[in-house]
Amino acid sequence: MRKINPAYKKYVKLPNVKLPNVKQKAIKLSDKTIEKKELATIFFSELGEFFLFLFNTFKETFSREFEFKEFLRQCFQIGNRTLPLISVTGVVIGLVLTIQSRPVLAEFGAVSMLPGMVAVSIIREMGPVVTALICAGRIGSGMGAELGSMKVTEQIDAMEVSSTNPMRFLVVTRVLAATLMIPILVLYADALGILGSWAGANIKGDVPFVLFISQAFAAIGFDDLLPAVAKTIFFGAAIGLVGCYKGYTAGRGTESVGKAATSAVVLSSLFVILIDLIAVQITDML
Structure with a gap:
């Protein structure tokens, strides 16, 4: 290190x-x-x-020994678990949309447009997204907790020892069941939403059922129904994959079951919102 001359220290x-x-x-x-x-x-x-995990699931989906009975059982379980909740939700969606929209349309003298507006809103956005979020909370948490408890109690390890493929039996059947059943549940919720809208329109008026349904379906086109059904398929696949992944990769402790169920709900709900955003952008470009 260079030394500083003491004479110049006061200037430095x-x-x-x-x-x-x-x-x-x-x-x-x-x-x-x-x-x-x-x-x-x-x-x-x-x-x-x-x-x-996604690659292994995709690979086992096209294997020869497909567990068809387990697939049907999972379809029944998913529909049975969520059908009452989806029924109430579908009716409430249509009822609330009608009650909230009717005064605004009445100010402009456009009450006759109410059935078509509500039907398009339900089929395009409200029905698929709300139904998928409910299924994410009900189905995703159930899959995460069920597979997580099987992981903790070493039932998955026992299946591997007994030469049973747990990916094919546990994961593939649940993912395909969610992919198939959630679009069906969404269409069911859309139908109940239109019925709820008709009930809401008759609270302060008298609209014939046939007239309301004809006006509602006159506003719906093929370009409205196809993107809505297509994105619900991705909703179901995402919910099934996330729920099974979180449960299948859970830890060994008992706390991991609750963490798997909670993280499955949060992550699958986030995936539903992101997929809906991407689907809306693609539909807008087309």
Whole structure:
């Protein structure tokens, strides 16, 4: 290090640096960097595990030994679990939309447009998204908790020992059942939503059922129904995949069952919203 001549020391201003504070800041910065690195490592490793799980599920879907009886049982379970809740939700959606929209349309003298407006709103957006979110909470949590409890009690390991493929028996059947049943449940909720709209229109008026239904279906086109049904297929696949993944990869402790069910609901609901956003953008471009 070069020494400063004592005669010129008064002209040279050395920076007032406190080494202990600099050292503490450097330690904090390094700790934060390590923490961010660990979080990024966990995120990308889990993302890789999910894509590997998706690949194995896709591969086992087209295997020769398909568990058809288990698939039918899962379809019945999914429909039986959610049918009462979907019924109430569908009627309430149509009823609320009609009650809220009727005064606004009455101000412009466009009450006759109420059936078509409500039908398009339900079929395009409200019916698929609300039904998928309810199924994410009901079906996704059920799959996560069921497979998570099987993981904790080592039933999945016992299936592997007994030469039974757990991916084919547990995961593929549930994913395909959710992919098939959720579009059916959405169409059922749409029909009940239109009936609820007719009931709401008759609260302060007298609209014949045949006239209301004819006006509602006159406003619905093939370009409204096809994108709505197509995105519900992706809703069902996403809900089934996330619920099965969270349950299948759960930890060994009993707390992991609750964590698997909770994370399955949150992640599948997020996927439903993101898929809906992408579907709306694609439909708008077309």
